[in-house]
Amino acid sequence: MSPVDDLLEKIKRSIVNMEDQQAVEFTRKALENHPAEEILNQALIPAMEMVGNEYEQGRKFIPEMLLAAEAMTAALELLKPALARADIKKAGKVVMGTVEGDVHDIGQRMVCIMLEGAGFEVHSLGADVPADDFIQAVKTRNPDILGLSALLTTTAPRMKGVIEGLQKQGLRDKVKVMVGGAVLNQRLADEYGADGYAPDAAAAARLARALMETTRS
Ligand code: B12
Numbered sequence: 001m002s003p004v005d006d007l008l009e010k011i012k013r014s015i016v017n018m019e020d021q022q023a024v025e026f027t028r029k030a031l032e033n034h035p036a037e038e039i040l041n042q043a044l045i046p047a048m049e050m051v052g053n054e055y056e057q058g059r060k061f062i063p064e065m066l067l068a069a070e071a072m073t074a075a076l077e078l079l080k081p082a083l084a085r086a087d088i089k090k091a092g093k094v095v096m097g098t099v100e101g102d103v104h105d106i107g108q109r110m111v112c113i114m115l116e117g118a119g120f121e122v123h124s125l126g127a128d129v130p131a132d133d134f135i136q137a138v139k140t141r142n143p144d145i146l147g148l149s150a151l152l153t154t155t156a157p158r159m160k161g162v163i164e165g166l167q168k169q170g171l172r173d174k175v176k177v178m179v180g181g182a183v184l185n186q187r188l189a190d191e192y193g194a195d196g197y198a199p200d201a202a203a204a205a206r207l208a209r210a211l212m213e214t215t216r217s
Pocket of ligand 1: 106
């Protein structure tokens with residue numbers, strides 16, 4: 001293995017092992033000789049995909065996934081200035097938030113991190129977001145994708161309200177809507193009129209890429 005591959009491997013391993021200081025240290029070293037985009041694509045994104053897979057297979061649990069996400073964010077912070085300078089073409093723009101009445105934001109934050117890692121420009125509106133604020137953000141920020149999160153049986157139906165609001169304002173064709181959160185499933189996503197549903201952060205990044213393909217075609 002070349003010293004470079006070795007460094008990228010070390011970054012991957014430290015993220016998967018939730019070692020944020022090591023992830024930062026190896027990323028700083030790798031930046032001395034390597035384009036930020038390569039570090040992002042060959043270390044950070046694969047690492048979070050590995051973490052997502054381990055979570056899906058029941059080999060990692062929520063607290064571990066959060067710690068790994070923190071390690072990835074710490075490394076990503078180092079890459080951000082170089083990524084901005086390199087003027088890398090963004091994968092797309094996403095506005096994300098948890099619907100009104102629902103304060104659960106941990107999962108949504110993880111989805112945002114995963115999307116940033118996958119090269120998307122992400123604007124999070126946080127949690128407990130009224131439908132009008134989502135609609136306003138679609139108007140002003142002009143995202144390719146709107147992400148809606150809900151963790152409560154009582155708040156998930158608010159997603160339908162947001163999507164209907166977009167329709168009423170003539171904005172529905174301008175933005176793809178993806179939904180998620182523990183109480184969601186594909187059937188509810190279809191019922192609410194969303195364009196896609198993903199069960200976890202890794203799948204959300206894959207879904208966002210697939211939605212961008214349908215936007216472009
Ligand atoms: C932490 C937590 C809280 C914290 C939230 C802190 C915070 N800042 O988020 C606090 C203590 C505040 C809280 C409050 C309440 N909670 Co609570 N909470 C939880 C708990 C334990 C974990 C949720 C979590 O963070 N999971 C971890 C993340 C990583 O998972 P996730 O959110 O599902 O996200 C993943 C996917 O769903 C997906 N995803 C998420 N969003 C999106 C968006 C898109 C677009 C996509 C594609 C994918 C996607 O990707 C994520 C990453 O893989 C759950 C129980 C559980 N095990 O789920 C209960 C739970 C969600 N809470 C529940 C309840 C009832 C409440 C309360 C009403 C009071 C109560 N009885 O505890 C209040 C509600 C407050 C309110 N108005 O919102 C219930 C909901 C039941 C239901 N079906 O409605 C649960 C299931 C507990 C239970 N078994 O009763 N809660």
